[in-house]
Amino acid sequence: xxxxxxxxxxxxxxxxxxxxxxxxxxxxxxxxxxxxxxxxxxxxxxxxxxxxxxxxxxxxxxxxxxxxxxxxxxxxxxxxxxxxxxxxxxxxxxxxxxxxxxxxxxxxxxxxxxxxxxxxxxxxxxxxxxxxxxxxxxxxxxxxxxxxxxxxxxxxxxxxxxxxxxxxxxxxxxxxxxxxxxxxx
Numbered sequence: 001x002x003x004x005x006x007x008x009x010x011x012x013x014x015x016x017x018x019x020x021x022x023x024x025x026x027x028x029x030x031x032x033x034x035x036x037x038x039x040x041x042x043x044x045x046x047x048x049x050x051x052x053x054x055x056x057x058x059x060x061x062x063x064x065x066x067x068x069x070x071x072x073x074x075x076x077x078x079x080x081x082x083x084x085x086x087x088x089x090x091x092x093x094x095x096x097x098x099x100x101x102x103x104x105x106x107x108x109x110x111x112x113x114x115x116x117x118x119x120x121x122x123x124x125x126x127x128x129x130x131x132x133x134x135x136x137x138x139x140x141x142x143x144x145x146x147x148x149x150x151x152x153x154x155x156x157x158x159x160x161x162x163x164x165x166x167x168x169x170x171x172x173x174x175x176x177x178x179x180x181x182x183x184x185x
Contacts, residue, residue, distance in 0.1 A: 002044065002116035004109070006128040007141040010155040011148055016125055018149040025147050031172050032143065034070045039141065043081050044118025047109070047131075050087035052124030060095040086127060106134035129157040137183055140164060146175035
């Protein structure tokens with residue numbers, strides 16, 4: 001049975017992007033990126049909303065020899081996995097191994113978890129909020145950056161009551177802190 005985890009990069013004040021949608025402050029350095037690569041090697045399926053899919057789809061063509069090895073490594077990890085994109089506006093996928101679903105259905109995600117051996121990663125705070133509210137997410141994996149952006153798109157939505165148990169923490173040389181939590185019912 002597959003496990004569903006929500007992973008993201010956030011500012012110290014809890015935002016994935018600022019008020020203008022900017023997230024350039026969150027670009028991982030080589031040490032952090034290599035750590036992310038190792039975490040995501042066993043992801044069999046990525047679940048995305050349209051906005052997160054648009055951001056992540058650049059990885060479809062990032063496996064080129066002129067890029068650093070850790071970037072090419074992540075591109076191969078991402079390309080190898082299936083992707084499910086939840087969107088009412090996308091008519092076609094721009095990447096391989098991708099299907100479009102019109103609505104997020106918690107039962108369909110539960111069924112996917114039951115039939116898959118690999119992990120499932122959910123990306124993007126809006127979609128993750130729906131999965132968290134439905135009790136589908138086993139873990140939250142947060143890369144906390146030493147920056148405050150003062151507002152924008154939150155990693156966890158307002159109004160979500162959630163209890164978590166810390167499973168792992170790691171501090172990187174650039175001040176980023178990785179926090180891995182199990183969700184508790």
